[in-house]
Amino acid sequence: xxxxxxxxxxxxxxxxxxxxxxxxxxxxxxxxxxxxxxxxxxxxxxxxxxxxxxxxxxxxxxxxxxxxxxxxxxxxxxxxxxxxxxxxxxxxxxxxxxxxxxxxxxxxxxxxxxxxxxxxxxxxxxxxxxxxxxxxxxxxxxxxxxxxxxxxx
Numbered sequence: 335x336x337x338x339x340x341x342x343x344x345x346x347x348x349x350x351x352x353x354x355x356x357x358x359x360x361x362x363x364x365x366x367x368x369x370x371x372x373x374x375x376x377x378x379x380x381x382x383x384x385x386x387x388x389x390x391x392x393x394x395x396x397x398x399x400x401x402x403x404x405x406x407x408x409x410x411x412x413x414x415x416x417x418x419x420x421x422x423x424x425x426x427x428x429x430x431x432x433x434x435x436x437x438x439x440x441x442x443x444x445x446x447x448x449x450x451x452x453x454x455x456x457x458x459x460x461x462x463x464x465x466x467x468x469x470x471x472x473x474x475x476x477x478x479x480x481x482x483x484x485x486x487x
């Protein structure tokens with residue numbers, strides 16, 4: 335059911351990893367009514383897919399009330415799970431893939447599904463390292479977090 339009078343928010347996300355697994359960074363840029371907000375961070379032992387999902391989770395977590403969100407990600411893993419119905423199939427199959435393997439990152443998928451409740455979210459796949467300035471900004475922020483952590487250690 336479509337809800338009217340929701341604020342329209344655009345969220346751009348990206349995750350990065352140095353090694354896979356390795357040190358990871360994540361970032362999200364939220365754009366509402368011409369105002370931008372950046373959130374970003376790192377994890378010292380993670381995978382690229384976890385950082386992609388974590389960036390989305392953290393972007394959605396910034397929303398204080400139900401919103402209509404267009405979420406842009408260069409992660410086919412994340413976007414296809416929603417747009418191609420993978421999540422519905424995984425849940426129906428007891429969190430098993432088509433190959434009957436356990437779905438990876440189930441903890442993050444569950445967290446993300448809870449955070450999406452109450453929002454209308456459209457997932458858009460963008461080409462990474464291309465002409466999307468916000469995606470490029472997220473990539474730079476995520477990689478900057480990896481570098482910052484690496485310099486500390």
